[in-house]
Amino acid sequence: MTDNTTQQMSLLALGLTAQAGRNPDITGLSVDSREVKDGHLFFALPGAQVHGGAFIQYALRMGAAAVLTDAQGAEIAAEELAASDAALILTEDPRGALAQTASLWFGAHPDTVIAVTGTNGKTSVSTFARQIWVEMEQAAVNLGTTGVEGVWTHPLKHTTPEPITLHRALAAARAEGVSHVAMEASSHGLDQRRLDGVMLSAAGFSNFTQDHLDYHKTFEAYFDAKMGLFTRLLPEDGAAVINIDDPKGAEVVALCEERGIEVITVGRHPDARLHLHAQRFDATGQQILFDWQRGRFSARLNLIGGFQADNVLLAAGLCIASGSDAEEVFDTLPYLTTVRGRMQHAATRKNGGSVFVDYAHTPDAVATALQAMRPHVMGKLVAIVGAGGDRDAGKRPLMGAAAAEHADVVFVTDDNPRSEDPATIRAAVMEGAPEATEVGDRAESILRGVDALGPGDALLIAGKGHETGQTIGDDVLPFDDVEQASVAVSALDGDLI
Numbered sequence: 407m408t409d410n411t412t413q414q415m416s417l418l419a420l421g422l423t424a425q426a427g428r429n430p431d432i433t434g435l436s437v438d439s440r441e442v443k444d445g446h447l448f449f450a451l452p453g454a455q456v457h458g459g460a461f462i463q464y465a466l467r468m469g470a471a472a473v474l475t476d477a478q479g480a481e482i483a484a485e486e487l488a489a490s491d492a493a494l495i496l497t498e499d500p501r502g503a504l505a506q507t508a509s510l511w512f513g514a515h516p517d518t519v520i521a522v523t524g525t526n527g528k529t530s531v532s533t534f535a536r537q538i539w540v541e542m543e544q545a546a547v548n549l550g551t552t553g554v555e556g557v558w559t560h561p562l563k564h565t566t567p568e569p570i571t572l573h574r575a576l577a578a579a580r581a582e583g584v585s586h587v588a589m590e591a592s593s594h595g596l597d598q599r600r601l602d603g604v605m606l607s608a609a610g611f612s613n614f615t616q617d618h619l620d621y622h623k624t625f626e627a628y629f630d631a632k633m634g635l636f637t638r639l640l641p642e643d644g645a646a647v648i649n650i651d652d653p654k655g656a657e658v659v660a661l662c663e664e665r666g667i668e669v670i671t672v673g674r675h676p677d678a679r680l681h682l683h684a685q686r687f688d689a690t691g692q693q694i695l696f697d698w699q700r701g702r703f704s705a706r707l708n709l710i711g712g713f714q715a716d717n718v719l720l721a722a723g724l725c726i727a728s729g730s731d732a733e734e735v736f737d738t739l740p741y742l743t744t745v746r747g748r749m750q751h752a753a754t755r756k757n758g759g760s761v762f763v764d765y766a767h768t769p770d771a772v773a774t775a776l777q778a779m780r781p782h783v784m785g786k787l788v789a790i791v792g793a794g795g796d797r798d799a800g801k802r803p804l805m806g807a808a809a810a811e812h813a814d815v816v817f818v819t820d821d822n823p824r825s826e827d828p829a830t831i832r833a834a835v836m837e838g839a840p841e842a843t844e845v846g847d848r849a850e851s852i853l854r855g856v857d858a859l860g861p862g863d864a865l866l867i868a869g870k871g872h873e874t875g876q877t878i879g880d881d882v883l884p885f886d887d888v889e890q891a892s893v894a895v896s897a898l899d900g901d902l903i
């Protein structure tokens with residue numbers, strides 16, 4: 407699908423050669439047969455559920471002028487293809503071809519694009535990179551879970567959009583004058599070649615822990631998908647910025663060095679080139695000391711959570727790796743602001759008890775977020791945790807266990823049960839947190855969590871972050887943790903502080 411209905415391109419201009427059929431001009435690109443229009447090139451992709459070859463017959467009926475698929479897709483639709491004069495383009499890697507074709511169809515993207523991968527921290531790192539650039543007066547956006555944000559905004563359904571949406575958004579960003587983009591590379595996106603065709607200046611690695619095993623099946627396959635960013639997408643003249651505090655960091659460095667890619671290591675590890683030397687916490691943020699090229703620097707971060715300093719330095723490293731001046735980058739750090747739904751202060755009770763909302767939805771993130779709150783909290787730490795339906799089921803008891811280990815009081819509640827039975831999901835989380843209180847209704851659990859706060863206590867509402875809905879079955883009911891925290895405080899204390 408394209409926005410510009412008058413655009414036409416030959417197969418040749420799109421870098422494609424037809425094995426059979428005529429040689430038409432293409433009027434648009436589609437991956438879904440239901441969206442095909444007259445003259446479109448339909449990509450029949452091997453899917454997780456079904457092969458897109460099964461939909462070639464419908465795409466042809468909708469007027470597709472060309473079909474790109476693999477041998478299996480062509481076999482499924484052999485009869486329909488033989489009876490049609492549509493061009494047939496065969497390739498072993500239709501998803502890669504889709505990405506390359508979408509990049510040619512939509513044209514140039516902003517000059518500087520960086521991408522970050524890792525289980526946790528992608529949205530945070532890409533948002534900080536965008537904030538750094540904007541402070542340096544560059545026209546910048548970040549692109550990922552929270553949509554396109556920055557000097558130009560645009561909603562997105564996926565963390566790494568499929569190539570047609572991605573290249574359309576990148577080309578539109580360029581047309582709006584955007585010069586710098588920081589994007590998230592999700593493991594699904596990498597595995598499905600969604601970002602192939604994007605010319606990266608630099609790529610970052612935050613960390614590697616459990617998530618998405620429902621899709622990737624094994625840790626090895628999950629890691630390999632992520633490594634595609636460094637082994638396939640990042641050009642040899644690009645630079646990699648790698649957190650070497652993560653146990654997998656050294657492996658990522660080795661993969662980059664094998665290709666002769668310049669590496670900037672980041673972390674608390676003494677060997678890190680951008681080295682976090684010390685951190686001191688207070689009620690509203692932290693002071694950090696760090697080293698770069700034999701110089702020592704200090705900065706005040708108005709951000710809660712020790713791990714945010716790791717994310718900030720990774721973002722700073724990516725800006726430096728893609729051409730910004732290091733000292734100018736460091737000067738922006740005191741101006742960075744909380745990323746929506748990440749350790750976001752949501753409300754304070756009259757007695758001083760405070761409420762934070764965080765997007766922790768993996769075992770490691772739950773542990774990290776709760777540990778990060780400790781130095782800022784004098785009293786007890788209360789956690790509300792739940793796990794999503796139709797997602798990695800193995801992480802559920804581990805998320806419960808992380809909450810039980812790092813909080814003093816735990817409530818287990820619902821977080822987007824989707825097609826699954828919410829009680830079954832909660833039971834799995836409770837396996838890891840047998841002492842926790844189970845309160846299925848999320849609003850009620852927030853009310854109970856806020857009610858449990860005394861002076862000096864804090865509540866972490868984990869899992870939904872910036873989300874504004876609770877997905878139950880196919881319905882998305884409006885739900886916002888930040889809003890519910892305020893509602894609970896005003897219900898209990900009479901008015902808001």
Ligand SMILES: CC(=O)N[C@H]1[C@@H](OP(=O)(O)OP(=O)(O)OC[C@H]2O[C@@H](n3ccc(=O)[nH]c3=O)[C@H](O)[C@@H]2O)O[C@H](CO)[C@@H](O)[C@@H]1O[C@H](C)C(=O)N[C@@H](C)C(=O)N[C@H](CCC(=O)O)C(=O)O
Pocket residue numbers: 437438439440450451452453454455456457458461563564565566567568592593594595598621
């Ligand atoms: C599991 C997954 O990633 N699925 C993606 C995949 O779909 P699929 O392989 O399951 O598709 P399928 O249902 O088997 O169908 C095969 C093909 O037939 C086509 N089709 C299907 C039906 C029809 O009538 N006509 C038709 O042409 C489909 O468009 C598809 O191309 O390929 C599609 C086309 O590229 C994607 O849109 C789709 O993303 C779905 C919507 C999705 O929800 N993905 C999520 C899990 C995701 O990608 N999340 C990541 C991670 C977020 C994080 O880090 O936490 C993200 O980047 O957002």
Ligand SMILES: Nc1ncnc2c1ncn2[C@@H]1O[C@H](COP(=O)(O)OP(=O)(O)OP(=O)(O)O)[C@@H](O)[C@H]1O
Pocket residue numbers: 524525526527528529530531551565590612613713714716717747748749764765766767770771772774775871
């Ligand atoms: N560097 C980090 N190390 C460990 N945990 C982190 C780190 N950064 C963020 N987190 C935790 O992970 C949560 C999600 O952070 P963020 O949204 O930046 O990650 P993401 O990788 O974009 O997630 P998604 O896979 O949903 O796109 C945060 O709310 C926090 O709890």
Ligand SMILES: N[C@H](CCC[C@H](N)C(=O)O)C(=O)O
Pocket residue numbers: 565767793794795797821822869870873
């Ligand atoms: N992008 C993540 C978000 C999870 C957030 C949590 N609220 C859930 O629904 O599990 C995923 O789709 O796995």
Ligand SMILES: [Mg+2]
Pocket residue numbers: 528529530550551552565590
């Ligand atoms: Mg994200």
